[in-house]
Amino acid sequence: MFRKTIFKKLFLSFSVVIIIYTSIILFVTISQEYSQNRLEINKLNxxxxxxxxxxxxxxxxxxxxxVKLLSQQDVIAEFLKENQFNYSVxxxxxNELTGNHFSNDQLGFNLAVLKDYGTDVTSSDGYFLFKDYMKFIHMDENITELExxxxxxxxxxxxxxxxxxxxVIxxxxxxxxxxxxxxxxxxxxKKDLLMSNLPDANSILAMVDSSVxxxxxxxxxxxxxSFLPVKKTxxxxxxxxxxxxxDGYQKRSNAIPTIHYLYITNVHTGIGLPIHTLTSIGVILIVLLLLGFVLTTTLSRKSYSPIEEIIKNIKSGEEKNSSDSYIKNELDYIISKIHIINKTNQNLVQLQQSSLVDLQENFLKNIIYENYDKQNMERRLKLLQLDPFSQGGILAIITMQGISEWESNLSEGNILTLRKKVLALCNEKETNQxxxxxxxxxxxxxxFFAEKNQHLILDVLHRMIGRIEQELGVEITFTLxxxxxxxxxxxxxxKSSFQLMEQKYSFIDTKSLCSSHIPLSSGKDYSYxxxxxxxxxxxxxxxxxxHAKKLINEIVETSFREESMDIYNIYDFRNALINTIKRILNKCNLSFSDFLKNNKALFFHLNSSDIEILKNTFIDIFNELMLLLEEKHSIKxxxxxxxxxxxxxxxxSDLSLGEVADHFQLSESYVSKLIKDHLKSSFKNYVNQLKVEKSKILLESGKYMVSEVGEMVGCKNVNTFIRIFKQQEGITPGKYVINKMAK
Structure with a gap:
C-alpha cells in the first residue's frame, strides 16, 4: 500500500506559510516599535x-x-591713560574685579585685564606678570596662539x-x-561649566570649535x-x-557663535525595546502561532479530503483480495491506478478501432469486387460510420511498383514491411479531407476521398507522397x-484507375497519373x-x-519514320527515349525533375504526335543534356x-580530409571521391606522396637531419615520417641519403 505523506506535506506547507506570515507581522511590528523607540530616544537626547x-x-x-559692564567703568579709562605702573589705579x-561676588562664587568664573602681552595682568586672583599669569591659568602652552x-x-x-x-575666553x-x-x-x-552627571554613563558632552x-x-x-570638524548650523x-x-547631536552656541555643543551617546546594538513592549510582542507571537496551528490543521484536512475521497472510490472498485505492492505516497498510488485505467481504455479503443477498420476495409473490398448486396449497402454504411462516402468521391491508387532501383532488389517480405509503413504515414491525417x-x-x-474536387485531392496526395518518400526513401506512383x-x-x-496504373509509361510524369483516354500499343514497329x-x-x-550525338541522330532518324509508325508506336518510342534520359541523369547523379523544370518548353512539345516535331524536340533535349553534362564536368x-x-x-600542416571539406563547404565523402576519380589515389596517399617528394629534395640538399626533415613536411613524430617514406620509396630516409651519397 502507501504511506499517507500528502497530508503531512500539506500540513508542512501550510505551516511554512503561517510561519512566514507570522515572521513578517512580527518583523513589521518590531521594526515600527524600534523606529518609534529610536525617535523617542533621539527626542530625549x-x-x-x-x-x-x-x-x-x-x-x-x-x-x-x-566684561561689557566692566569695560565701561571709569577705572578702565584711568587704566588706559596710565603708561607706567600706578598702584592707585x-x-x-x-577692587572692581573682586567686587562682583556673584560671578566668582555662584557662576564659577574669574576675570583678568591687561593691555598687551608684555604688560602686567590684573586679575581677581591678584597681580601677575604676563607669563606668570599664563602659567597660573594653564595657558603657557597656548602663548604663541594667544599672541x-x-x-x-x-x-x-x-x-x-x-x-x-x-x-579661557x-x-x-x-x-x-x-x-x-x-x-x-x-x-x-570646566567642571563648573559642564554637567558631570549625564543621563547615560557612556555619553559625552563637549564644547568644540575647530578642536575640543x-x-x-x-x-x-x-x-x-571622529565628529570633528563640526558642520555649520x-x-x-x-x-x-x-x-x-x-550617535552625535550638535548645536551652535547662542552666546559665542564659534562654539558648538556636542552630545555623543552609544548606539543601541540590541533591540532597544522596553520590557513591556517585548512582553506584548511575545503575547502576539503566541496567539498568532496558536491561530496558525488551528488554521493549518483545518486547511490541511479540507485540502486532503478530495484525495481521500478519490482513494476511497478507487479502493471500492478493487477486488477485496487484491494486494498492491508498496507505493511511496497517495499521489503515486492514484497515478498508478490512473495509468492502469488509461491503459485498459486504450486497449479497448484500439480493439474497437481495429475491428471497425477491418469491417470498413472488407466492406469496401466487397463493393470493389462486386461481392456485396446493393440493397443492404445504405444500412451498412451507417453502421460502419461511412456515411460521408455514400455520395461517392474520388479514388486514388498508390503503388510502390515504380521505376525506382530498389524495386528490383527488395524481397517480398521487405515490400510488405514498407507497405505497412506507407499505410501508417498515409493515415497520419494532416488534412481536413x-x-x-x-x-x-x-x-x-x-x-477513397469523400471530397470531389480533384485539385484539392492532388494537393493532399502530393504532400502525403512527399512525406512518405522523404521518410522511407522510396518512390511512390499514384493514379487519381x-x-x-x-x-x-x-x-x-x-478498374479504370488500375488500368491507368498499367499504362503509366504513356505519360511524361510517370508518378502522378490522372484518368484520361490513353491509347494502347498495337505492336512494336521501331528499332531501339x-x-x-x-x-x-x-x-x-x-x-x-x-559519338553520342551521332548515335542519337541515327536512332531518331531510323525510328521516327512517318510511313511505318502509327500513333501507338509513336507513344511507345517517345516513352522509351524519355526513360533513357532518366537513366542517363540517374547514372550522372542528376535530378530528372530539375532537368524537366529547366526544359519545360521542350518537354511540352513531346505531347505532340507530329513526327518532325518529336524528332527535332528529342535532338534538342539530348543537346541540352550534353551541355548539362559538360557544365557539370567543368565545375567538377x-x-x-x-x-x-x-x-x-x-x-x-597536418592537413585532414575534414579540414579540406570544411574549407570548400563540401562533404568529406564528395572530396574523397573527387580526388580518387581524378588521381586514382586516396586523399591520405596523395598527401603522403607530397610529403615524401618534398622530403627527398630536402634530404638531397644535405643540410638537414631526418628528424628535421620530418617536421618540415608536417610529421611531428620521426617514426611516422620514416614509416611513410618507406611505404612510398621502399627504403628508409637514412638509406635513401646513403644511396644518394654513394652515387
Missing amino acids: EMFLERESNIIDYRLDVSLNV YSKMF AFMDLKGNNDLQCYDAKDKL VNKIYYQQEKQYLYFFIVWE LASTTIMGENVLA NENQIVYRSVNKY KFISFPIDYKHFCL SQAFPSLSELPKIF SVETESILINFMQKRELK LSTVESVLRYIQENYT
Whole structure:
C-alpha cells in the first residue's frame, strides 16, 4: 500500500506559510516599535542638549555681560591713560574685579585685564606678570596662539582656549578714543561649566570649535575627534550625526557663535525595546502561532479530503483480495491506478478501432469486387460510420511498383514491411479531407476521398507522397480517378484507375497519373534495342559527346519514320527515349525533375504526335543534356583543381580530409571521391606522396637531419615520417641519403 505523506506535506506547507506570515507581522511590528523607540530616544537626547546648551549659554552670557559692564567703568579709562605702573589705579581695578561676588562664587568664573602681552595682568586672583599669569591659568602652552590673536587688528573679537581643566575666553575690546586694545580674560573651571552627571554613563558632552575646548570625559578623545570638524548650523538648530557606533547631536552656541555643543551617546546594538513592549510582542507571537496551528490543521484536512475521497472510490472498485505492492505516497498510488485505467481504455479503443477498420476495409473490398448486396449497402454504411462516402468521391491508387532501383532488389517480405509503413504515414491525417485507406495487395492500396474536387485531392496526395518518400526513401506512383457521384460506381472507377496504373509509361510524369483516354500499343514497329541504349548511356557517361550525338541522330532518324509508325508506336518510342534520359541523369547523379523544370518548353512539345516535331524536340533535349553534362564536368574539374592546389599549399600542416571539406563547404565523402576519380589515389596517399617528394629534395640538399626533415613536411613524430617514406620509396630516409651519397 502507501504511506499517507500528502497530508503531512500539506500540513508542512501550510505551516511554512503561517510561519512566514507570522515572521513578517512580527518583523513589521518590531521594526515600527524600534523606529518609534529610536525617535523617542533621539527626542530625549535633543531635549537634553537643548537644556544643557541653554544653561551654559546663560552662564557665558553673564560672564560676557560682566566684561561689557566692566569695560565701561571709569577705572578702565584711568587704566588706559596710565603708561607706567600706578598702584592707585591698579588697586581700583582689582577692587572692581573682586567686587562682583556673584560671578566668582555662584557662576564659577574669574576675570583678568591687561593691555598687551608684555604688560602686567590684573586679575581677581591678584597681580601677575604676563607669563606668570599664563602659567597660573594653564595657558603657557597656548602663548604663541594667544599672541597671534592679540596682534590681529580686529575690533571686539572673541577667542576660546582649552587650558587643561580651564576654559579661557579672551575678549579683545578696542577703545577708539584712546586708540588702544584691552584684553579681558574670562577663566572658567570646566567642571563648573559642564554637567558631570549625564543621563547615560557612556555619553559625552563637549564644547568644540575647530578642536575640543571642554568635555565631560578625558577618555573619549578618539570618539570626539571622529565628529570633528563640526558642520555649520543655524541658530537653535540641532543636527544629528552617526559615526561608527556613536550617535552625535550638535548645536551652535547662542552666546559665542564659534562654539558648538556636542552630545555623543552609544548606539543601541540590541533591540532597544522596553520590557513591556517585548512582553506584548511575545503575547502576539503566541496567539498568532496558536491561530496558525488551528488554521493549518483545518486547511490541511479540507485540502486532503478530495484525495481521500478519490482513494476511497478507487479502493471500492478493487477486488477485496487484491494486494498492491508498496507505493511511496497517495499521489503515486492514484497515478498508478490512473495509468492502469488509461491503459485498459486504450486497449479497448484500439480493439474497437481495429475491428471497425477491418469491417470498413472488407466492406469496401466487397463493393470493389462486386461481392456485396446493393440493397443492404445504405444500412451498412451507417453502421460502419461511412456515411460521408455514400455520395461517392474520388479514388486514388498508390503503388510502390515504380521505376525506382530498389524495386528490383527488395524481397517480398521487405515490400510488405514498407507497405505497412506507407499505410501508417498515409493515415497520419494532416488534412481536413475525409478519406479511408485500405490495401489491395502487397504493393498497391487505395485511398477513397469523400471530397470531389480533384485539385484539392492532388494537393493532399502530393504532400502525403512527399512525406512518405522523404521518410522511407522510396518512390511512390499514384493514379487519381475522376469524381464519381455514387458508391455503386466504385467497381468501375477502380478498374479504370488500375488500368491507368498499367499504362503509366504513356505519360511524361510517370508518378502522378490522372484518368484520361490513353491509347494502347498495337505492336512494336521501331528499332531501339537495349544494347543501343547501353551504348548511348556509356557515351554520355564518358562524355564522348561526338559519338553520342551521332548515335542519337541515327536512332531518331531510323525510328521516327512517318510511313511505318502509327500513333501507338509513336507513344511507345517517345516513352522509351524519355526513360533513357532518366537513366542517363540517374547514372550522372542528376535530378530528372530539375532537368524537366529547366526544359519545360521542350518537354511540352513531346505531347505532340507530329513526327518532325518529336524528332527535332528529342535532338534538342539530348543537346541540352550534353551541355548539362559538360557544365557539370567543368565545375567538377575546377573544384578538383582548387582542392589539389589547397592540399599542395597546406600538406605540411597536418592537413585532414575534414579540414579540406570544411574549407570548400563540401562533404568529406564528395572530396574523397573527387580526388580518387581524378588521381586514382586516396586523399591520405596523395598527401603522403607530397610529403615524401618534398622530403627527398630536402634530404638531397644535405643540410638537414631526418628528424628535421620530418617536421618540415608536417610529421611531428620521426617514426611516422620514416614509416611513410618507406611505404612510398621502399627504403628508409637514412638509406635513401646513403644511396644518394654513394652515387
